[in-house]
Each structure stands twice: as C-alpha cells, then as structure tokens.
Amino acid sequence: MSDPATPSIVTRDLNLWYGKFQALRGVSLDIKHGLITSLIGPSGCGKTTLLRCFNRVNERYGYVTTTGEIRVLEKNIYDPDVSLIELRRSVGMVFQRPNPLPLSVYENVVFGLRVHSDSPPTRATLNEAVEKALREVNLWQDLKDRLHQRATTLQLEQQQKLCIARLLPLKPEIILMDEPCSALDVEGTAAIEELMFSLKGKYTIVIVTHNMAQARRASDECIFMLLGQRIEHRRTEDLFIAPENPKTAEYIEGRYG
Amino acid sequence: MSPAPAPDDSPAVMAVRAARRPLWARLGEKSIEGMVYVSGISAIIFVLGIFVFVLKEALPVLGHEDFSLSRFLFSTEWYPTSEASKRYGVLAMIAGTFSVTLLAMVIAVPFGLGAAIYLSEFCGQKTRETLKIIIEFLAAVPSVVWGFIGLTVMSKLIVQFTGAPVGVNVLNGGIVLALMSVPIIVSIGEDALKAVPDSYREAAIALGVTRWQLIWRVLLPAAKNGLLAAVLLGVGRGVGETMAVLMATGHAVHVPQSVLDSVRTLTANIAAELGEASAGSEHYRVLFLTGVLLFTLTFAVNLAADAIVRGIRRK
Incomplete structure (x- = not known):
C-alpha cells in the first residue's frame, strides 16, 4: 500500500492526439489516494480519453500519440521498463456497458487470477477468491447458487457488479470507472453508487460521469474538463457550490453540455 | 384537432387511391413480387429436383436380385x-x-x-x-x-x-x-x-x-x-x-x-x-x-x- 498522503495518479502537461485531432491539452492533475474522484464535462471534452490513459488502454488503437507525464502509484507509466500487464493489474477498469466475458460467473471472477498466475492456482484459492470478491460487491447472496451460470445472462446491474468483482482478486490500487451506470436503471445506479462508497478508502476510484447529480452525490473530489483541458479540480461540494471558473459555473447550471 | 379520418373503404379514400396508383403500377408491383418470390424459393426447388432425379436414377438398382445394399456399403x-x-x-x-x-x-x-x-x-x-x-x-x-x-x-x-x-x-x-x-x-x-x-x-x-x-x-x-x-x-x-x-x-x-x-x-x-x-x-x-x-x-x-x-x- 502506498502512503495515503501521496496522490495515486499524477499527470503533468499531458497531451494526446487521435491522429491529428488533439483530445487532451496540457492536463495536469493530482488524484488523491483512497478517494472517489469524478471527471465531468460535456461530451467530447476528453474525460473518457483521460481515464483510458491511466491504464494505457488507449494505445490499442495505433493512431494515438501521447506526450507529457503520467505517474501512477509514483511510477511513470511511460517508462520503457513498465509492464502493461502489471500496470493493468494494479489499475482496474469498469466500462460503460457491462462487459462480462462469455464465461461462467465463477470464471469471470477468477479470470484475472488465472491469467496473472505463473502456475495454475489451486481450486481452494479460486473458490476463496470468488466468495471474497462476490461478497465485497454484494453479489454473493444472489449468485452463490448460480456460479456456473453464464455471466452474460445476468441482469445488467449484476453484470456490472460482476465486472467490478472480477477486478478485486488482483488487489488493484486504483479502479477506473467509465460511466459505469449509464446502462443501468435508477435502482442499479443506486446499487453501484452504494458499492463505490463501500469500496472507497480501500481503492482509489476515478469515475467518469455524464450525470452531474451523480458526481455530486457520489464523489469526494471533482474535475471539470472542457475541450481537452482541465478547467477546475476541487472538492466536490466546493465545485458545485462555489465554482471558481465561470465556465464551470455555466456548465453546472446547465447552460451548455 | 384534425377531423376523424374517413373509413378505408369510403368512396373518397378509394378514389384517392385509384388516382394515385394506376393499374400498370399495381400490376407491375404484383409481378415483381411474384418474381422475387419465385427466385427466393428456386433454391429449394433445384435442390429437391436434383435429389429426386438422382434418387430416381439410383432406386431401381435396389430391386435387382444380385445387388445388396450392405455389400454396396x-x-x-x-x-x-x-x-x-x-x-x-x-x-x-x-x-x-x-x-x-x-x-x-x-x-x-x-x-x-x-x-x-x-x-x-x-x-x-x-x-x-x-x-x-x-x-x-x-x-x-x-x-x-x-x-x-x-x-x-x-x-x-x-x-x-x-x-x-x-x-x-x-x-x-x-x-x-x-x-x-x-x-x-x-x-x-x-x-x-x-x-x-x-x-x-x-x-x-x-x-x-x-x-x-x-x-x-x-x-x-x-x-x-x-x-x-x-x-x-x-x-x-x-x-x-x-x-x-x-x-x-x-x-x-x-x-x-x-x-x-x-x-x-x-x-x-x-x-x-x-x-x-x-x-x-x-x-x-x-x-x-x-x-x-x-x-x-x-x-x-x-x-x-x-x-x-x-x-x-x-x-
């Protein structure tokens, strides 16, 4: 565990281009350890792009260029000696649409352990990991008798919880969430938010959201972005009550977005 | 409020339809529909036709006294x-x-x-x-x-x-x-x-x-x-x-x-x-x-x- 005082994610003058289009412009920020930080801003402001930099999944597409610095857990993730596999092990990601793999519930949860172990893990280790992870996301009661059901047949809310649960056996430090509730109904959203609160402290959570009310309810700190730039980064309540930047104020008032 | 639409078979509606769709257009559409249907099911007809023909040529041999299916296979x-x-x-x-x-x-x-x-x-x-x-x-x-x-x-x-x-x-x-x-x-x-x-x-x-x-x-x-x-x-x-x-x-x-x-x-x-x-x-x-x-x-x-x-x- 890293020292709570040092930020989990630090970026300095981060620029990113998709081909010729510049999606991030000189973004510098410190994301605090153990808190929930939300990224808000209108569509196309670069919040998802920024999130996808933190575990370098952006680079799947060959036409992405990045300059600047990102330090995750005090390690520059663009250093040549960085292992993407290890980075992604400690920085988990939850996607907009729940995307459990087309395997059983059980195999989804232990997928990470299987791919990251040098020798095949024992049945007992796996069983224990499944129960622990599913308990942590409040799915154990619902699914303990259906562990071998195909995960893609679950309700969306359960799928999304499962997508969080499958990160946990890898003991990540950071969990990135890209609009995790946008495919869910009100109850599902409430359940995921509750889950975020219960995971807070143990994990640093960064959540991209379109929903300002959600950012306000569910996050400790809030970053407002516009046209690829970081406009404002403060405690959530301060940002919503007394925004410093007029653009932030206009956005949270709903003048544009 | 728009007035209630006239029933489908009222003279006014029929007149409008007849004016809009001349006979040749309606016939043309029917025949194209028919042609598309025939080409759609032609694959089935051909497959069945081939099978029936091959079977028809083959079947009489099963009746010959010096032919046995098990020996054939x-x-x-x-x-x-x-x-x-x-x-x-x-x-x-x-x-x-x-x-x-x-x-x-x-x-x-x-x-x-x-x-x-x-x-x-x-x-x-x-x-x-x-x-x-x-x-x-x-x-x-x-x-x-x-x-x-x-x-x-x-x-x-x-x-x-x-x-x-x-x-x-x-x-x-x-x-x-x-x-x-x-x-x-x-x-x-x-x-x-x-x-x-x-x-x-x-x-x-x-x-x-x-x-x-x-x-x-x-x-x-x-x-x-x-x-x-x-x-x-x-x-x-x-x-x-x-x-x-x-x-x-x-x-x-x-x-x-x-x-x-x-x-x-x-x-x-x-x-x-x-x-x-x-x-x-x-x-x-x-x-x-x-x-x-x-x-x-x-x-x-x-x-x-x-x-x-x-x-x-x-x-």
Whole structure:
C-alpha cells in the first residue's frame, strides 16, 4: 500500500492526439489516494480519453500519440521498463456497458487470477477468491447458487457488479470507472453508487460521469474538463457550490453540455 | 384537432387511391413480387429436383436380385465390368474419400485458423486487405488447375522426397485439397473472430492479458462455433471435391494402408466411370446410388455447419 498522503495518479502537461485531432491539452492533475474522484464535462471534452490513459488502454488503437507525464502509484507509466500487464493489474477498469466475458460467473471472477498466475492456482484459492470478491460487491447472496451460470445472462446491474468483482482478486490500487451506470436503471445506479462508497478508502476510484447529480452525490473530489483541458479540480461540494471558473459555473447550471 | 379520418373503404379514400396508383403500377408491383418470390424459393426447388432425379436414377438398382445394399456399403470389391460376377462395393472409395479429407483437414485446419487469427488480430489494415485478396484468389483457382499441379509438380516432389513408387496418392490429394480448403476456413474463420464483440477484447486487455492469453482464453472460446463451422465447410469441400482429387490421388480402388498409397474417392469414381456406363444399366444406377451417398454426406456436413452458425447468432 502506498502512503495515503501521496496522490495515486499524477499527470503533468499531458497531451494526446487521435491522429491529428488533439483530445487532451496540457492536463495536469493530482488524484488523491483512497478517494472517489469524478471527471465531468460535456461530451467530447476528453474525460473518457483521460481515464483510458491511466491504464494505457488507449494505445490499442495505433493512431494515438501521447506526450507529457503520467505517474501512477509514483511510477511513470511511460517508462520503457513498465509492464502493461502489471500496470493493468494494479489499475482496474469498469466500462460503460457491462462487459462480462462469455464465461461462467465463477470464471469471470477468477479470470484475472488465472491469467496473472505463473502456475495454475489451486481450486481452494479460486473458490476463496470468488466468495471474497462476490461478497465485497454484494453479489454473493444472489449468485452463490448460480456460479456456473453464464455471466452474460445476468441482469445488467449484476453484470456490472460482476465486472467490478472480477477486478478485486488482483488487489488493484486504483479502479477506473467509465460511466459505469449509464446502462443501468435508477435502482442499479443506486446499487453501484452504494458499492463505490463501500469500496472507497480501500481503492482509489476515478469515475467518469455524464450525470452531474451523480458526481455530486457520489464523489469526494471533482474535475471539470472542457475541450481537452482541465478547467477546475476541487472538492466536490466546493465545485458545485462555489465554482471558481465561470465556465464551470455555466456548465453546472446547465447552460451548455 | 384534425377531423376523424374517413373509413378505408369510403368512396373518397378509394378514389384517392385509384388516382394515385394506376393499374400498370399495381400490376407491375404484383409481378415483381411474384418474381422475387419465385427466385427466393428456386433454391429449394433445384435442390429437391436434383435429389429426386438422382434418387430416381439410383432406386431401381435396389430391386435387382444380385445387388445388396450392405455389400454396396461394406465391401471393398468394385468390379462393375466383370463378366463372371459384377461386384459393387464402395467401401474402398469411402475410405479413400475419408482418408484424403482427413489428411487435408489435418493440414488445412491449423493453417487456416492460424491465418484467420493473424488476419483478424495481428496484422494491420493494409496487410489484411492484401492478404485477403490473395486468399480469395487462391479460392478462385479452378480445381482442374489444382489437379494439374498435383499430377505434375507435387507428384514429382513426393516421389523425390519420400521415395514412394507413385507420386499420386493420399498425401498428394490431401495437400492439394488442403490448399483448396484453406481459403474457405480463413475467410469464415476471420468473420467469426471479427464477430466477437470488441467489449470482450477491452475487458480482457484491461485485466492485463497478454495477446496470446486474449486469443486463447477469450477469442477462441467466444468464436468457437463460427470456427467449427469454418472447419466443417472445409470438410464439405473436401468430401465433394472431384476433379483435383481425381487427378492427384492415383485412382486405385484400394483401402489405403499409408499416406503414400493411391486411392480413389467416391466423387472421382463417378466422374471417371459414368461416361462409360451405359444408361440404365446396373453399373449406371450404382454410380447414381454413390451420388445419393455423397449427397447425403455433404448435406449432413453442411447442415451441421449451418446449425452451428445458427447457434452463434442466437447468443
């Protein structure tokens, strides 16, 4: 565990281009350890792009260029000696649409352990990991008798919880969430938010959201972005009550977005 | 508030419709509809027609007193022109067809699936386009050309490298057939891999898998039905192929003991002998019966492939 005082994610003058289009412009920020930080801003402001930099999944597409610095857990993730596999092990990601793999519930949860172990893990280790992870996301009661059901047949809310649960056996430090509730109904959203609160402290959570009310309810700190730039980064309540930047104020008032 | 619409059969509505749609337009539409319908069901008509015709030519032989269906299926003795006793056993040719197809699949499946994985997951856009054109070109080579290559180029190489007395044998036919099946396996296999939702790839990549783990643990299981269908269509091609195997396998009625033995396949047998058998003779009808057997085999393989492909779509 890293020292709570040092930020989990630090970026300095981060620029990113998709081909010729510049999606991030000189973004510098410190994301605090153990808190929930939300990224808000209108569509196309670069919040998802920024999130996808933190575990370098952006680079799947060959036409992405990045300059600047990102330090995750005090390690520059663009250093040549960085292992993407290890980075992604400690920085988990939850996607907009729940995307459990087309395997059983059980195999989804232990997928990470299987791919990251040098020798095949024992049945007992796996069983224990499944129960622990599913308990942590409040799915154990619902699914303990259906562990071998195909995960893609679950309700969306359960799928999304499962997508969080499958990160946990890898003991990540950071969990990135890209609009995790946008495919869910009100109850599902409430359940995921509750889950975020219960995971807070143990994990640093960064959540991209379109929903300002959600950012306000569910996050400790809030970053407002516009046209690829970081406009404002403060405690959530301060940002919503007394925004410093007029653009932030206009956005949270709903003048544009 | 708009006024309540007039009922459909009111004179006003009928008048408007009649004015809008002249007679020729309505008739034209009906006849085009009819034509589309006929072309839609023509495939069914043709398949049934072919089956009925082949069956009609074959069935009378079942009534002949010196013909037995079990001997036809389970005897290796094929002497259709013997003066003393004609014997019609196609077991050796069934063995020939299966041995050549099996060897072809042993070669083509790893190559075909490997190429499909490379095309779908590894290579860049440009390489993919180029390779696909070349692979399609491979599929467009006429089978008699493949047979010619087997007969002239491959057979010399096989004699040279294996020391076999003849170069036209199971190995030759298997390799030629493999080359012919690979394009089918590649293009259907690639489609199956491309159909795996990208969200599965993202999920696995974000969990920190290596490329190999992604393919092995996520893509192959997710695409397995499509890949199996690709392989079965390749098998169908192998069972049904005629000209290339006729030229490359040596045409000896013989249950093969090794890959260097010459064989004859069911298809090659029909192609070679039908011209010599006099119409309506027992020999002629047995050849048609072989056709029914082949038809059933390929139909079963294609049906299986289709059922499997349907299985993927439902998910």
